[in-house]
Amino acid sequence: MLQDIIINGLVNGSIYALLAIGFSLIFGVARIVNIAHTAFYMLAAYFIYIGFHYLGAPPVLAIVLAVPATVLTALVCFRLFIDPIQEHEAAVLIATIALAMVIQEALLVVFGGHYLGVPPLISGYVELLGVRVTKQHVLALGFVLVALALVWVLLMRTRIGLAIRVTAQDREIANLMGMDVRRVAMVTMAVSVMLAAVAGAIVVPLTVLDPHMWMHPLIMMLAIVVLGGVGSVKGSLLGSFILGFAEALVVFLIPMGAFLKGSVALSIMILVLLIRPEGLFGVAFEEER
Amino acid sequence: MGSPVFYLRRLRTLIQTEVLVLPSRITVLVFSLGLLLLPLFTRDPYVLRILILTSIFAILAASWDLLSGFTGQINFGHALFFGVGSYSTALLNIHAHLPPWAGIPLGALGAVLAGLVIGIPCLRLRGTYLALTTLAFPIILLGVVFAIPGITGGELGISGLSRLSGSRVGDYYITVILMLGLGGVMWKITDSKTGIIFHAIREDELAVRASGLNTVRYKLLAFCLSSFFAGIAGGLYAHLMRTAGPSTLEVGTSFQVIIWAVFGGMVSIYGPIAGVFILFPLLEFLRILPKIRMLVFAFIVLLTLLYMPEGLIPWIRDKIEKECPRCKVRNAATRKTCRVCAASLEKA
Numbered sequence: 001m002l003q004d005i006i007i008n009g010l011v012n013g014s015i016y017a018l019l020a021i022g023f024s025l026i027f028g029v030a031r032i033v034n035i036a037h038t039a040f041y042m043l044a045a046y047f048i049y050i051g052f053h054y055l056g057a058p059p060v061l062a063i064v065l066a067v068p069a070t071v072l073t074a075l076v077c078f079r080l081f082i083d084p085i086q087e088h089e090a091a092v093l094i095a096t097i098a099l100a101m102v103i104q105e106a107l108l109v110v111f112g113g114h115y116l117g118v119p120p121l122i123s124g125y126v127e128l129l130g131v132r133v134t135k136q137h138v139l140a141l142g143f144v145l146v147a148l149a150l151v152w153v154l155l156m157r158t159r160i161g162l163a164i165r166v167t168a169q170d171r172e173i174a175n176l177m178g179m180d181v182r183r184v185a186m187v188t189m190a191v192s193v194m195l196a197a198v199a200g201a202i203v204v205p206l207t208v209l210d211p212h213m214w215m216h217p218l219i220m221m222l223a224i225v226v227l228g229g230v231g232s233v234k235g236s237l238l239g240s241f242i243l244g245f246a247e248a249l250v251v252f253l254i255p256m257g258a259f260l261k262g263s264v265a266l267s268i269m270i271l272v273l274l275i276r277p278e279g280l281f282g283v284a285f286e287e288e289r
Numbered sequence: 290m291g292s293p294v295f296y297l298r299r300l301r302t303l304i305q306t307e308v309l310v311l312p313s314r315i316t317v318l319v320f321s322l323g324l325l326l327l328p329l330f331t332r333d334p335y336v337l338r339i340l341i342l343t344s345i346f347a348i349l350a351a352s353w354d355l356l357s358g359f360t361g362q363i364n365f366g367h368a369l370f371f372g373v374g375s376y377s378t379a380l381l382n383i384h385a386h387l388p389p390w391a392g393i394p395l396g397a398l399g400a401v402l403a404g405l406v407i408g409i410p411c412l413r414l415r416g417t418y419l420a421l422t423t424l425a426f427p428i429i430l431l432g433v434v435f436a437i438p439g440i441t442g443g444e445l446g447i448s449g450l451s452r453l454s455g456s457r458v459g460d461y462y463i464t465v466i467l468m469l470g471l472g473g474v475m476w477k478i479t480d481s482k483t484g485i486i487f488h489a490i491r492e493d494e495l496a497v498r499a500s501g502l503n504t505v506r507y508k509l510l511a512f513c514l515s516s517f518f519a520g521i522a523g524g525l526y527a528h529l530m531r532t533a534g535p536s537t538l539e540v541g542t543s544f545q546v547i548i549w550a551v552f553g554g555m556v557s558i559y560g561p562i563a564g565v566f567i568l569f570p571l572l573e574f575l576r577i578l579p580k581i582r583m584l585v586f587a588f589i590v591l592l593t594l595l596y597m598p599e600g601l602i603p604w605i606r607d608k609i610e611k612e613c614p615r616c617k618v619r620n621a622a623t624r625k626t627c628r629v630c631a632a633s634l635e636k637a
Contacts, residue, residue, distance in 0.1 A: 088598035094551045098591045105584035226421045263432030266425035277413040
């Protein structure tokens, strides 16, 4: 029981972390509340399914191909539908909702509402502190750690990372300093969707695919971002594990927990916000005060 | 206080000088009359049913606009008010055997309570935080609904409510007249002094507070008003469907409201109503393409926004009307001079 809670909390938390950091990045840089973010995560999962079942590629190759395919799709969508109306916040908001609906419905048309699955990359168990854990879960955790480390390197150690951080702090000054804010936004979008796609790739063997699988992570991701403080990577990371563990605890300890897991996690978010309205690590933006 | 003839004459002058001079107001008048006279021409139950549902959702979308458009408190969880309204109406009807005309307003008061419950903590939040937090409330309630099936009926919901009225045409008149009436009330609210304060809060809350107004009170008032109207829509929906189910609380419902309102044009009350009257029947019409219905729908919304990011109705309004540069009164686009101050409307 305790082991189940720990493993589930860690895996769910780290997948939420990948999603929330990506969402946080694009919100910080371009002020886009990208509701379609988890739809891209779902798209990546389906691309892997296509690669594996229709093209007959080995699972690793399917994953390697699916990530850039998702990023490319996202960039095309961004260029066509979001970029031209960037000035109108409300319009961008429903454009991303509509985009998520388009992806969901397109998948429904192509695959129907069936539950689909992809076999795990590796099978079997390992013993960790006397607990049997599937190797796939261990692999997923390893993947997440590598992805998070790479994001950290990208943000903190490269010039483009510096550009992303600068733009997130103050768009207008960045623009005045001669940075191409739109290009930075495009690059950030690519990084952000890439994180979502990697999260999708990690989730694929652990869960079943259906065209509505983006809803629950979307809500959890939004809650995490608010909990941690909009625009804060550190906050997103901490928030993911708080809510991931809260979910796991509720599911395993409370009767009818599966129904209440979302409610409890969201109630935690609201409680934190009552005490700290700007989230755990939030920064009050100048124009939003 | 004056004879009826006096008021009739005043009404005639009002219609002549304020309504018939503007294409948009003529459209509203024709549209309302058309809705009211429709049952004379067709009594097709399918058409009437679509229009009844459209009217209910029009109230809902307009109430979203009252809160989120005017006060700027973007609410992602408007389904909460709709759901609470319909569940409390249903519970009142089933357990207390209240007839619809008493149950719906009481159910709406239940929604007002929900509005206060989420409005008070949300007073501390702004912008994106507020939007994303409000999204959480209906989902929390949905979890509770599933967890206590004894009271809420779980996934099946509460069924067996009494009918709204005896006949389909009766239902039609109740919902359409309520929609026109409540729409008018909401438009009047936004046009009043309170509405101007709502507007000012959206533009610059700090400045409103600096002018000595209690913004907390006005924000709560906006939450209450909006939840009241949304609750009425919820109650009507429950009595019409004769069930109150968890689908009223889903994220999709909240998103749908935002799509209608933003598509029609925010900050106008009539924009969201028009948005529902275009999009809801469109979605029904698309049943001719059953498999790709939602796909086509989402694409239409996406493409419309690309060309009219302010919403459809403001875009059309700006095509058929001009604003006088001197006195800011609206004029028909065909006029050369302003109808009030006679300033030239030609672009210099």
